[in-house]
Amino acid sequence: xxxxxxxxxxxxxxxxxxxxxxxxxxxxxxxxxxxxxxxxxxxxxxxxxxxxxxxxxxxxxxxxxxxxxxxxxxxxxxxxxxxxxxxxxxxxxxxxxxxxxxxxxxxxxxxxxxxxxxxxxxxxxxxxxxxxxxxxxxxxxxxxxxxxxxxxxxxxxxxxxxxxxxxxxxxxxxxxxxxxxxxxxxxxxxxxxxxxxxxxxxxxxxxxxxxxxxxxxxxxxxxxxxxxxxxxxxxxxxxxxxxxxxxxxxxxxxxxxxxxxxxxxxxxxxxxxxxxxxxxxxxxxxxxxxxxxxxxxxxxxxxxxxxxxxxxxxxxxxxxxxxxxxxxxxxxxxxxxxxxxxxxxxxxxxxxxxxxxxxxxxxxxxxxxxxxxxxxxxxxxxxxxxxxxxxxxxxxxxxxxxxxxxxxxxxxxxxxxxxxxxxxxxxxxxxxxxxxxxxxxxxxxxxxxxxxxxxxxxxxxxxxxxxxx
Amino acid sequence: xxxxxxxxxxxxxxxxxxxxxxxxxxxxxxxxxxxxxxxxxxxxxxxxxxxxxxxxxxxxxxxxxxxxxxxxxxxxxxxxxxxxxxxxxxxxxxxxxxxxxxxxxxxxxxxxxxxxxxxxxxxxxxxxxxxxxxxxxxxxxxxxxxxxxxx
Numbered sequence: 175x176x177x178x179x180x181x182x183x184x185x186x187x188x189x190x191x192x193x194x195x196x197x198x199x200x201x202x203x204x205x206x207x208x209x210x211x212x213x214x215x216x217x218x219x220x221x222x223x224x225x226x227x228x229x230x231x232x233x234x235x236x237x238x239x240x241x242x243x244x245x246x247x248x249x250x251x252x253x254x255x256x257x258x259x260x261x262x263x264x265x266x267x268x269x270x271x272x273x274x275x276x277x278x279x280x281x282x283x284x285x286x287x288x289x290x291x292x293x294x295x296x297x298x299x300x301x302x303x304x305x306x307x308x309x310x311x312x313x314x315x316x317x318x319x320x321x322x323x324x325x326x327x328x329x330x331x332x333x334x335x336x337x338x339x340x341x342x343x344x345x346x347x348x349x350x351x352x353x354x355x356x357x358x359x360x361x362x363x364x365x366x367x368x369x370x371x372x373x374x375x376x377x378x379x380x381x382x383x384x385x386x387x388x389x390x391x392x393x394x395x396x397x398x399x400x401x402x403x404x405x406x407x408x409x410x411x412x413x414x415x416x417x418x419x420x421x422x423x424x425x426x427x428x429x430x431x432x433x434x435x436x437x438x439x440x441x442x443x444x445x446x447x448x449x450x451x452x453x454x455x456x457x458x459x460x461x462x463x464x465x466x467x468x469x470x471x472x473x474x475x476x477x478x479x480x481x482x483x484x485x486x487x488x489x490x491x492x493x494x495x496x497x498x499x500x501x502x503x504x505x506x507x508x509x510x511x512x513x514x515x516x517x518x519x520x521x522x523x524x525x526x527x528x529x530x531x532x533x534x535x536x537x538x539x540x541x542x543x544x545x546x547x548x549x550x551x552x553x554x555x556x557x558x559x560x561x562x563x564x565x566x567x568x569x570x571x572x573x574x575x576x577x578x579x580x581x582x583x584x585x586x587x588x589x590x591x592x593x594x595x596x597x598x599x600x601x602x603x604x605x606x607x608x609x610x611x612x613x614x615x616x617x618x619x620x621x622x623x624x625x626x627x628x629x630x631x632x633x634x635x636x637x638x639x640x641x642x643x
Numbered sequence: 644x645x646x647x648x649x650x651x652x653x654x655x656x657x658x659x660x661x662x663x664x665x666x667x668x669x670x671x672x673x674x675x676x677x678x679x680x681x682x683x684x685x686x687x688x689x690x691x692x693x694x695x696x697x698x699x700x701x702x703x704x705x706x707x708x709x710x711x712x713x714x715x716x717x718x719x720x721x722x723x724x725x726x727x728x729x730x731x732x733x734x735x736x737x738x739x740x741x742x743x744x745x746x747x748x749x750x751x752x753x754x755x756x757x758x759x760x761x762x763x764x765x766x767x768x769x770x771x772x773x774x775x776x777x778x779x780x781x782x783x784x785x786x787x788x789x790x791x792x793x794x
Contacts, residue, residue: 402709405738409760410670416762417674433673440666 400451407440407447414440450598463515463609467635470510470519470544470558477523478502481531500536502527505543511635512558514610519632522606522614525599526562526628534566534625546634556634557612565625569618577616578604607632655682658770659701661692661718662736663710671705674763681770689713693721696728703770706753708737708744716751723752723785730781732773736761750788754781 414437422430512519530540541563549556569577578600607614611633618626658681660671668685675683684699686692690712696704704722708715715735722728735748738759748756754773757766 401740402738405740405759406664407666409738410666412760413670413674413762416764417677420764421677429673429676436666436669436673443666 400447403447404444407443410440411437411444463518465513465610466516467511468514468516468519470512470560471506471508473516473519474504474506474523474542477520477527480520480524481527500531501539503539503541505541507544507546510544510546510558512610512632513635514612514632518606518610522603522630523560523562525603526630529599529628530562530564530566534564538565538625540564547631557631558634560630560632561627562630563625563627565623567622568620568624569616569626570620571618574616574618578614603630655680656703656774657682657684657699657701659684659686659692659695659699659704661686661689661695661704661710661715662707663688664707667707667736674766677763678767689715689718692718696722696731697725700727701731703732703734703773705734705736705766705770708735708739708748716747719748719751719753730778732770732776734766734769734773736766752785 414433418425418430418433425433527540527542534540542561543563544558544560547557547559604614607630612631614628614630616626616628618624658675660668660683662668662671662685668687671683671685675681684695684701686695689706689710692704692706693713695701706715706718710718713721715737719733719735722731722733732755733753734755734757735753736757736759737744737748740758745756754776755769757769761769
């Protein structure tokens with residue numbers, strides 16, 4: 175039997191390796207290189223150790239030129255990152271020459287064993303630096319590692335074949351070594367940059383492909399879960415109609431009334447679902463609106479009215495309470511207005527208020543406040559900040575980041591039978607806010623009773639409209 | 644709806660409905676009120692369903708698949724695994740309608756798989772049908788499924 179989770183409602187969680195995580199992996203890749211390329215250092219150390227006991231020989235000056243050439247060839251090969259055979263040969267040559275160089279240093283500069291180790295460690299460090307910068311040359315690390323041992327044998331053989339002649343002066347060797355070390359670092363930089371550029375392009379392409387795939391998956395999941403979610407209220411509705419149709423003559427009036435009330439309730443539930451589904455489609459092209467001055471206080475009042483209609487509550491919404499005995503504390507300056515679209519703002523406020531009511535216990539208050547943020551520091555434009563605070567369950571901090579994504583619901587709510595939702599409300603809010611050039615976020619300690627505060631910042635109406643500033 | 648055990652007439656058959664959806668619970672309360680032969684008890688989740696099945700020994704259990712605490716097929720496995728409850732006919736009533744879901748239900752050991760939406764009449768028909776299933780038939784079917792589940 176498969177382990178597919180089978181009790182997901184109208185929910186879908188974005189996978190953790192989704193496109194928004196694609197760029198995060200550079201750091202992870204770097205770690206991987208260190209992890210896998212790290213054994214290069216021991217390889218160098220082994221070479222260094224071997225050099226201490228092997229016969230010391232001197233090499234002709236032409237050796238230095240050959241060595242530099244091999245280095246350049248190797249780096250060229252790697253930065254091109256395509257010539258497999260060249261890369262292999264160059265690695266062999268470089269490691270061999272490096273070994274020989276160490277031998278020369280030992281003879282000509284008369285460095286002791288500690289000095290030899292130091293030189294080898296430095297060279298190892300340089301190579302590691304190269305891997306560090308050229309993040310994606312993980313294969314280079316493997317190639318160098320695999321070839322290190324045969325290459326050192328070649329190096330020893332070369333050293334013996336050429337034989338001892340006039341040794342280079344010490345300062346020339348050290349100079350040569352410094353120059354080649356610098357060259358390695360510089361070339362590694364260049365290589366890394368080009369590789370990174372390539373990566374960014376690849377990353378973007380991958381991002382779009384993954385995005386498309388995920389959207390397609392989400393769409394499938396949405397169709398499946400919507401179908402699923404519609405069936406339950408539909409069953410009740412069909413069942414009630416069936417009972418009424420067959421038995422209405424025999425049913426006591428009180429029961430008929432109960433059935434009708436129930437049928438209406440599930441119909442409303444169906445309507446809510448259908449509306450939510452429609453809104454998902456509407457979201458495309460949200461930016462196409464003509465901005466207007468939208469006064470905040472009246473919009474909030476109509477949002478409150480809507481919240482009460484949808485939660486089937488009647489009573490007075492002009493005041494500061496709603497029928498669940500909840501206190502909705504408003505602190506909205508009368509003259510505050512935003513520059514945007516009235517229906518969007520109503521939607522945002524309605525959603526936030528519905529959430530606040532849904533996720534906090536009956537009787538607990540809800541605070542709605544607003545203030546004008548004047549331009550200061552990096553804030554260029556005057557914004558209206560709206561805060562909706564409840565004193566309910568709060569949001570676990572580890573789940574906040576996903577809260578505004580489409581189809582995301584908290585695991586706690588998925589498990590709860592009372593808190594039904596589509597996982598679309600906050601996502602829609604975010605889309606509306608974005609379309610108007612604002613931002614939305616939430617702050618919550620995740621401690622029950624402290625609740626959460628949703629912040630919405632929207633551009634304020636321009637001063638020419640005579641409202642503010 | 645949930646009457647005490649003492650008031651149950653000798654002939655009434657107890658039906659346990661396990662569904663977390665309040666709308667469905669209310670529907671069954673109203674629906675079963677028209678069938679005095681049956682006594683309805685309701686559990687809101689799988690864990691509660693298991694407990695009530697053990698205590699009340701219903702003649703049929705109607706189980707939703709998507710539930711918190713204990714999912715439908717887990718509940719079925721638990722009921723089938725217990726000697727006391729293994730013989731109770733089980734009906735799945737689910738909004739999940741793919742062939743895979745049907746197979747999952749059958750493999751867990753349900754006797755009938757009903758897809759939402761169904762009417763009260765269809766539910767009653769299913770109950771009467773599963774009440775006729777003999778234990779030997781079920782054992783044979785489960786053995787067949789266990790053999791390879793190809794059936």
